[in-house]
Amino acid sequence: MARGAAGVGKxxxxxxxxxxxxxxxxxxxxxxxxxxxxxxxxxxxxxxKWVFGDQISEVQDIQGISIRRAMxxxxxxxxxxxxEIWDRIFKTHLKIRPSECSLLxxxxxxxxxxIQKSTDEIIFEEFGFQSLYVGNAPALTHNYHAECAPESFLxxxxxxxxxxxxxxxxxxxxxxxxxxxxxxxxxxxxxxKALTNYLKELVSYRAWNMMDETYIxxxxxxxxxxxxxxxxxxxxxARRRGRSNYYQCDYILPDGIKYKRGFVKDPDAAAAYISKxxxxxxxxxxxxxxxxxxxxxxxxxxxRTIGKAGIPTKADQQVLTLTNERFLVPEMLFHPADLxxxxxxxxxxxxxxxxxxxxxxxxxxxxxxxxxxxSTLFHGFKERLETELRPLVPDEFQVSVQSVDNPLLxxxxxxxxxxxxxxFQKAAVTxxxxxxxxxxxxxxxxxx
Amino acid sequence: xxxxxxxxxxxxxxxxxxxxxAKVSAVLTDPNVRAQAALARLDALESDHLAVExxxxxxxxxxxxxxxxQGFREKKAAKGTKRKTRRAKAQAMERIGNSKKTPRTFLExxxxxxxxxxxxxxxxxxxxxxxxxxxxxxxxxxxxxxYLAPYTCTLCGARFCSCRCKVVHNDTRCQKFIQ
Numbered sequence: 001m002a003r004g005a006a007g008v009g010k011x012x013x014x015x016x017x018x019x020x021x022x023x024x025x026x027x028x029x030x031x032x033x034x035x036x037x038x039x040x041x042x043x044x045x046x047x048x049k050w051v052f053g054d055q056i057s058e059v060q061d062i063q064g065i066s067i068r069r070a071m072x073x074x075x076x077x078x079x080x081x082x083x084e085i086w087d088r089i090f091k092t093h094l095k096i097r098p099s100e101c102s103l104l105x106x107x108x109x110x111x112x113x114x115i116q117k118s119t120d121e122i123i124f125e126e127f128g129f130q131s132l133y134v135g136n137a138p139a140l141t142h143n144y145h146a147e148c149a150p151e152s153f154l155x156x157x158x159x160x161x162x163x164x165x166x167x168x169x170x171x172x173x174x175x176x177x178x179x180x181x182x183x184x185x186x187x188x189x190x191x192x193k194a195l196t197n198y199l200k201e202l203v204s205y206r207a208w209n210m211m212d213e214t215y216i217x218x219x220x221x222x223x224x225x226x227x228x229x230x231x232x233x234x235x236x237x238a239r240r241r242g243r244s245n246y247y248q249c250d251y252i253l254p255d256g257i258k259y260k261r262g263f264v265k266d267p268d269a270a271a272a273y274i275s276k277x278x279x280x281x282x283x284x285x286x287x288x289x290x291x292x293x294x295x296x297x298x299x300x301x302x303x304r305t306i307g308k309a310g311i312p313t314k315a316d317q318q319v320l321t322l323t324n325e326r327f328l329v330p331e332m333l334f335h336p337a338d339l340x341x342x343x344x345x346x347x348x349x350x351x352x353x354x355x356x357x358x359x360x361x362x363x364x365x366x367x368x369x370x371x372x373x374x375s376t377l378f379h380g381f382k383e384r385l386e387t388e389l390r391p392l393v394p395d396e397f398q399v400s401v402q403s404v405d406n407p408l409l410x411x412x413x414x415x416x417x418x419x420x421x422x423x424f425q426k427a428a429v430t431x432x433x434x435x436x437x438x439x440x441x442x443x444x445x446x447x448x
Numbered sequence: 449x450x451x452x453x454x455x456x457x458x459x460x461x462x463x464x465x466x467x468x469x470a471k472v473s474a475v476l477t478d479p480n481v482r483a484q485a486a487l488a489r490l491d492a493l494e495s496d497h498l499a500v501e502x503x504x505x506x507x508x509x510x511x512x513x514x515x516x517x518q519g520f521r522e523k524k525a526a527k528g529t530k531r532k533t534r535r536a537k538a539q540a541m542e543r544i545g546n547s548k549k550t551p552r553t554f555l556e557x558x559x560x561x562x563x564x565x566x567x568x569x570x571x572x573x574x575x576x577x578x579x580x581x582x583x584x585x586x587x588x589x590x591x592x593x594x595y596l597a598p599y600t601c602t603l604c605g606a607r608f609c610s611c612r613c614k615v616v617h618n619d620t621r622c623q624k625f626i627q
Binding site: 067068069072073074075077078079081109110111112113114115168172182183185186187188189193194197198201205206214232238239323324325328336337338339340341342343344345348349352 | 486489490492493494495496551552553554555557558560561563569570571572573575576577578579580581582584585586587588589591592593594595596620621
């Protein structure tokens with residue numbers, strides 16, 4: 001293992017978490033990535049030129065923006081596009097010279113050799129990095145979380161089950177002693193992108209045609225979707241009319257003239273379900289009904305007047321009203337079968353991943369379920385997963401689900417910690433080694 | 449498939465139903481076609497290849513404007529032109545050299561990698577898939593309003609929850625599998 005150290009001094013390490021949704025980049029050792037940008041190229045409808053993901057926020061007309069990604073199903077399939085994006089990251093944002101740096105790249109689990117080879121080619125041949133280390137998100141997330149809470153059971157056992165619900169897929173990966181147990185990791189082919197597209201499909205049938213508005217719908221999903229804890233009750237509530245239906249909320253779509261970006265009409269009303277739901281837990285259903293109707297009187301009255309005043313403006317406001325879509329969309333992660341996918345839900349996915357490990361690890365893994373990835377940011381995700389998981393796990397085991405501090409950036413932060421440590425230079429593959437042995441041999445060292 | 453137009457469809461009123469109803473329903477009630485449509489829909493959930501789609505989109509807009517007042521025949525024709533334009537656009541793009549190397553999709557690469565041939569104890573992309581659910585129970589949501597849907601459309605197999613939704617379904621989306 002000490003081979004890699006030869007010839008490489010202490011150099012800057014670039015940490016790049018190249019997710020299919022967002023690309024997180026920064027310098028190793030720092031606390032936060034200096035850049036988080038959508039990992040894509042975009043083109044507004046009016047323009048001929050493609051712009052980079054980080055420029056989307058400056059784009060004037062967001063409607064019908066086309067998005068091109070270098071990734072398909074989470075894996076890098078278009079090295080040319082990715083090269084352009086990385087080029088921009090390194091030159092414009094990080095302002096580094098690749099030939100003077102090492103790279104820590106976060107790659108999805110189970111990449112196939114052809115993709116690994118083309119990735120290595122860009123890194124060493126196009127950019128000419130000094131050395132490369134390829135890590136994976138579950139292990140880095142685990143290490144980061146263990147580092148954050150050194151006294152926790154997770155850190156002491158150094159063993160956890162990381163649920164990484166990303167943009168293209170969801171992995172349940174047992175991590176043991178800082179490494180992913182590859183043969184036990186399980187994958188669901190459902191992630192944030194599919195959920196956005198599903199929401200798009202639902203909305204396009206019911207209200208506005210949003211089939212070409214992926215970017216806007218992503219925003220709607222992030223702002224308004226949440227996980228239902230009891231789907232049948234919630235469906236009943238969503239069916240109600242008027243103010244007792246506290247799931248209903250409006251999103252103002254951008255029209256390109258008055259509103260350049262979409263926004264939630266009344267964020268407080270949109271978040272009302274959180275407090276309502278907590279109260280539902282503690283009180284008897286019927287009593288709550290009264291409370292809701294009584295309490296709603298005062299503030300909702302105001303709302304209605306706003307609504308009335310807003311009627312004249314309605315002509316120029318494009319309002320997208322969501323009710324049951326808000327929780328039916330994340331619901332698919334737990335029951336992909338409802339979509340017609342022949343796949344087990346997330347809870348079952350976790351159980352299968354655990355069962356593929358040695359039985360003596362079962363109790364440790366079940367009590368250290370760690371959530372990461374952007375799709376776990378739905379409100380109530382953790383509670384929902386707990387309620388789904390509990391009946392599937394034998395009752396002598398304790399089930400404990402915890403979220404990492406920052407699910408979007410956890411893998412990057414883990415990478416940053418690793419990049420700053422002594423081990424990095426030892427584990428990394430140098431350019432010279434790559435030139436001598438080629439891609440395949442080098443990869444074996446990362447245990448991928 | 450080769451049913452004569454007269455017999456079962458004659459009771460229906462619309463010309464569209466008379467002309468194509470029987471044939472279409474024969475195709476649509478075929479479980480294979482339904483399964484294919486379901487697969488295509490799942491595939492669409494993963495797609496974001498807008499480079500091609502945006503070009504189509506403009507054509508679609510025009511087409512939909514055209515056939516707003518006219519009937520089904522025009523729609524069929526519109527479909528034809530759409531196909532043509534897509535092909536033409538693809539050729540045009542090749543000519544321009546916009547897509548120097550069309551990247552292969554991940555599934556193609558996966559097939560090429562031939563992971564099935566690896567010994568079974570090695571973990572791989574294919575073996576990491578979670579597999580089918582243990583219970584086959586599936587909840588059905590109304591394709592129109594999203595609530596639990598007890599009824600199935602006899603023609604296309606889509607779900608709906610009430611008469612109201614059935615009307616909407618019949619008017620707008622029956623037999624137009626999600627495209």
